[in-house]
Amino acid sequence: VSAPRIFLASDYGLDDEFVGVLHAVIAREAPEAVVVDLAHGIAQFDVAAGAALLARVAPHLGPGVLVAVVDPGVGTPRRAVAIEVGGSGPRHLIGPDNGLLLDAAACLGGMRRAVTLPRRTGVAAARTFDGRDVFAPAAARLARGEAFEALGEEVAVASLVSLPPPVVTTRTLDDGRVAITTAVRWIDRFGNVQLALRGVVLEGATTAGLVVRDEDVLAPVVRAYADLERGTVGLLRDANDAVAIVVGEGSAASRLRVAVGDRVELVGAFGPVH
Amino acid sequence: VSAPRIFLASDYGLDDEFVGVLHAVIAREAPEAVVVDLAHGIAQFDVAAGAALLARVAPHLGPGVLVAVVDPGVGTPRRAVAIEVGGSGPRHLIGPDNGLLLDAAACLGGMRRAVTLPRRTGVAAARTFDGRDVFAPAAARLARGEAFEALGEEVAVASLVSLPPPVVTTRTLDDGRVAITTAVRWIDRFGNVQLALRGVVLEGATTAGLVVRDEDVLAPVVRAYADLERGTVGLLRDANDAVAIVVGEGSAASRLRVAVGDRVELVGAFGPVH
Amino acid sequence: VSAPRIFLASDYGLDDEFVGVLHAVIAREAPEAVVVDLAHGIAQFDVAAGAALLARVAPHLGPGVLVAVVDPGVGTPRRAVAIEVGGSGPRHLIGPDNGLLLDAAACLGGMRRAVTLPRRTGVAAARTFDGRDVFAPAAARLARGEAFEALGEEVAVASLVSLPPPVVTTRTLDDGRVAITTAVRWIDRFGNVQLALRGVVLEGATTAGLVVRDEDVLAPVVRAYADLERGTVGLLRDANDAVAIVVGEGSAASRLRVAVGDRVELVGAFGPVH
Numbered sequence: 001v002s003a004p005r006i007f008l009a010s011d012y013g014l015d016d017e018f019v020g021v022l023h024a025v026i027a028r029e030a031p032e033a034v035v036v037d038l039a040h041g042i043a044q045f046d047v048a049a050g051a052a053l054l055a056r057v058a059p060h061l062g063p064g065v066l067v068a069v070v071d072p073g074v075g076t077p078r079r080a081v082a083i084e085v086g087g088s089g090p091r092h093l094i095g096p097d098n099g100l101l102l103d104a105a106a107c108l109g110g111m112r113r114a115v116t117l118p119r120r121t122g123v124a125a126a127r128t129f130d131g132r133d134v135f136a137p138a139a140a141r142l143a144r145g146e147a148f149e150a151l152g153e154e155v156a157v158a159s160l161v162s163l164p165p166p167v168v169t170t171r172t173l174d175d176g177r178v179a180i181t182t183a184v185r186w187i188d189r190f191g192n193v194q195l196a197l198r199g200v201v202l203e204g205a206t207t208a209g210l211v212v213r214d215e216d217v218l219a220p221v222v223r224a225y226a227d228l229e230r231g232t233v234g235l236l237r238d239a240n241d242a243v244a245i246v247v248g249e250g251s252a253a254s255r256l257r258v259a260v261g262d263r264v265e266l267v268g269a270f271g272p273v274h
Numbered sequence: 275v276s277a278p279r280i281f282l283a284s285d286y287g288l289d290d291e292f293v294g295v296l297h298a299v300i301a302r303e304a305p306e307a308v309v310v311d312l313a314h315g316i317a318q319f320d321v322a323a324g325a326a327l328l329a330r331v332a333p334h335l336g337p338g339v340l341v342a343v344v345d346p347g348v349g350t351p352r353r354a355v356a357i358e359v360g361g362s363g364p365r366h367l368i369g370p371d372n373g374l375l376l377d378a379a380a381c382l383g384g385m386r387r388a389v390t391l392p393r394r395t396g397v398a399a400a401r402t403f404d405g406r407d408v409f410a411p412a413a414a415r416l417a418r419g420e421a422f423e424a425l426g427e428e429v430a431v432a433s434l435v436s437l438p439p440p441v442v443t444t445r446t447l448d449d450g451r452v453a454i455t456t457a458v459r460w461i462d463r464f465g466n467v468q469l470a471l472r473g474v475v476l477e478g479a480t481t482a483g484l485v486v487r488d489e490d491v492l493a494p495v496v497r498a499y500a501d502l503e504r505g506t507v508g509l510l511r512d513a514n515d516a517v518a519i520v521v522g523e524g525s526a527a528s529r530l531r532v533a534v535g536d537r538v539e540l541v542g543a544f545g546p547v548h
Numbered sequence: 549v550s551a552p553r554i555f556l557a558s559d560y561g562l563d564d565e566f567v568g569v570l571h572a573v574i575a576r577e578a579p580e581a582v583v584v585d586l587a588h589g590i591a592q593f594d595v596a597a598g599a600a601l602l603a604r605v606a607p608h609l610g611p612g613v614l615v616a617v618v619d620p621g622v623g624t625p626r627r628a629v630a631i632e633v634g635g636s637g638p639r640h641l642i643g644p645d646n647g648l649l650l651d652a653a654a655c656l657g658g659m660r661r662a663v664t665l666p667r668r669t670g671v672a673a674a675r676t677f678d679g680r681d682v683f684a685p686a687a688a689r690l691a692r693g694e695a696f697e698a699l700g701e702e703v704a705v706a707s708l709v710s711l712p713p714p715v716v717t718t719r720t721l722d723d724g725r726v727a728i729t730t731a732v733r734w735i736d737r738f739g740n741v742q743l744a745l746r747g748v749v750l751e752g753a754t755t756a757g758l759v760v761r762d763e764d765v766l767a768p769v770v771r772a773y774a775d776l777e778r779g780t781v782g783l784l785r786d787a788n789d790a791v792a793i794v795v796g797e798g799s800a801a802s803r804l805r806v807a808v809g810d811r812v813e814l815v816g817a818f819g820p821v822h
Contacts, residue, residue: 002579007572013463014288014562015315017331023310024281028336031276036571041563044464045523057565060680062576072523075498127498129513132334189561190592224623224675239677249593249620287737288562289589291605297584298555302610305550318738319797346797349772401772403787406608 005064029140054104075127099163166196191251199237208268279338303414328378349401373437440470465525473511482542553612577688602652623675647711714744739799747785756816
């Protein structure tokens with residue numbers, strides 16, 4: 001039997017010691033567990049960006065516990081939760097009850113049951129670092145083999161906070177082409193711009209009109225970044241099987257001056273949008 | 275028995291391979307050890323910032339060896355040291371003799387004894403990367419079970435370099451309120467401004483006057499970031515039980531344009547300052 | 549027997565989840581393997597910078613598998629390769645066939661044999677994240693004990709793509725001094741400027757003329773950063789035994805406004821250049 005895994009993702013960044021302290025707490029409370037850092041560069045307080053990242057990562061995770069922290073409401077009465085899911089990856093997800101975990105839970109077999117995690121009490125109890133004080137200790141307990149139901153009070157999974165899904169609208173133009181309006185969901189280190197749109201939309205398309213800000217670009221659909229000349233804008237079915245706007249040897253985000261959340265329109269001979 | 279832990283903290287950053295090389299050296303020389311990265315984003319050459327970080331982290335560490343490197347004097351005759359402490363966390367601290375380790379040592383049970391770590395000799399011996407050449411190998415030897423006293427020559431713990439403590443002054447105003455002058459000790463990723471002042475000072479206070487640069491702000495004392503309206507300045511007893519200046523959904527450091535080391539005055543009905 | 553090691557280096561950065569996903573894939577496919585991150589801050593798409601980093605790190609690595617990804621040609625017909633080497637460090641190197649791995653392979657005992665790694669097929673197969681889909685799975689297979697030759701088709705090591713070596717030219721001046729022209733190979737976090745020049749060149753020299761951009765500086769040869777007054781430019785035989793331009797308590801890169809690849813001339817009473 002291999003060591004239990006605890007997967008971590010957060011908006012803590014790596015400059016400060018926040019992530020290191022979570023590792024230290026887990027090392028102390030569950031010495032046999034192996035911690036796997038998924039990402040700690042989620043944009044600060046951006047719960048939707050965190051939820052999208054977890055959904056991208058989820059299909060690649062094996063058994064373990066997933067702890068995620070993007071938590072602008074830390075210290076308020078928002079609940080801390082652990083969720084049990086029914087797939088072959090991580091069995092348990094732990095974090096704030098603010099919608100962060102729910103897309104990943106859906107990818108990981110769907111929610112079976114949930115518990116709320118108690119806060120410590122006492123005058124001096126910190127209220128600003130639940131990663132250290134609530135979430136990591138709960139993960140350590142699961143990694144040590146404690147029962148899920150021992151972590152806290154059961155709550156209805158239907159009561160958990162969920163985020164609104166991304167808005168994707170389609171309309172058919174007079175010439176028979178389809179116009180899809182969606183939003184930028186992620187911009188990666190290389191400036192690739194992932195849209196809230198599944199990659200299958202591009203199936204069969206060879207080009208698409210792309211409307212971003214006031215600019216209108218005719219973009220070829222390519223399979224690899226290097227299929228594009230330097231500086232040329234293209235569309236790609238990316239490694240998460242989403243639609244991404246990319247630029248040859250460059251940053252699509254810089255080229256098109258877009259940010260996460262910006263509205264993007266695609267016009268082309270598209271198949272059905274899921 | 276679980277694997278021995280080696281905790282690492284430094285100002286090396288994560289862009290270059292410095293930290294990776296320390297991991298590689300430890301993997302080679304103590305393959306059973308598990309390395310826990312605490313933080314590598316300490317401001318370059320800022321020994322006091324590193325000492326403050328180690329003191330914040332120390333209470334959360336279990337058994338192991340703590341290696342820390344913020345070392346502007348590397349290659350000079352400044353000593354490299356290993357310190358044995360008497361608490362239930364890490365038993366040994368390793369790093370340069372420049373004051374970096376001493377606050378953490380005090381948190382970890384106090385210094386029992388210390389040794390100096392020999393430098394390699396020979397014309398080609400590098401003098402610029404003691405993390406790789408001196409500190410990590412010494413930690414690996416301890417992780418392999420070698421005796422502390424085998425690492426080097428014993429030196430008096432009283433001879434170790436210490437940093438001046440932060441200056442905190444208080445005076446009582448005519449109206450009976452207390453004015454405390456202190457300094458910014460840490461600004462985290464979120465722009466929270468931690469002061470060199472223990473949180474107990476805020477006990478019982480509901481507001482305080484805050485004088486930073488030329489600005490004078492009346493700040494409520496809150497328990498959670500989200501207790502503040504967006505953009506409002508408040509005071510908080512933070513997760514290290516220190517006083518922190520915070521802003522609702524924003525960066526206190528940006529709002530008040532302060533940097534580490536800046537002078538801050540608090541005026542209020544405060545209890546005793548420790 | 550200690551756990552098998554997989555060393556990772558890339559230009560993925562740590563803000564996104566790319567590195568985390570590689571860890572997750574390895575945790576799933578080779579749970580007993582221990583992953584050691586060497587560096588993920590290699591400049592984007594800079595294969596030569598990646599190759600230089602791997603060569604610097606290679607001498608410090610123990611047994612294991614080295615996976616490196618700087619891969620502007622991902623998704624094109626460029627080959628994915630695994631290389632077996634003959635030294636006492638890592639036995640296998642995995643990555644794109646673009647020259648990234650060859651300097652490290654030379655440091656690690658020289659190439660013995662190589663195989664190409666097959667791509668997945670199928671319409672939906674991603675073509676943009678071979679770290680996840682090709683390189684990490686191949687490393688996991690080796691870590692699980694599979695035979696090297698089972699990974700793919702053997703190819704001649706002489707057929708692997710190599711990078712041009714750095715150009716270093718020397719000429720003897722009328723006064724008997726030697727002028728060496730070379731290039732900036734690496735700028736680290738501290739602004740130290742490593743040249744493509746072995747440190748032995750500085751043996752016996754006490755000063756050298758340094759010509760960078762339009763500036764001409766007489767630089768002392770020192771052994772430690774702290775041997776220089778604040779702001780003074782010096783030359784150092786660095787921790788990789790290369791020649792580095794350094795500045796006392798400051799950044800040589802900022803002081804001299806140089807970037808990786810810039811031309812630098814050294815003039816002095818130098819020994820032979822290797």
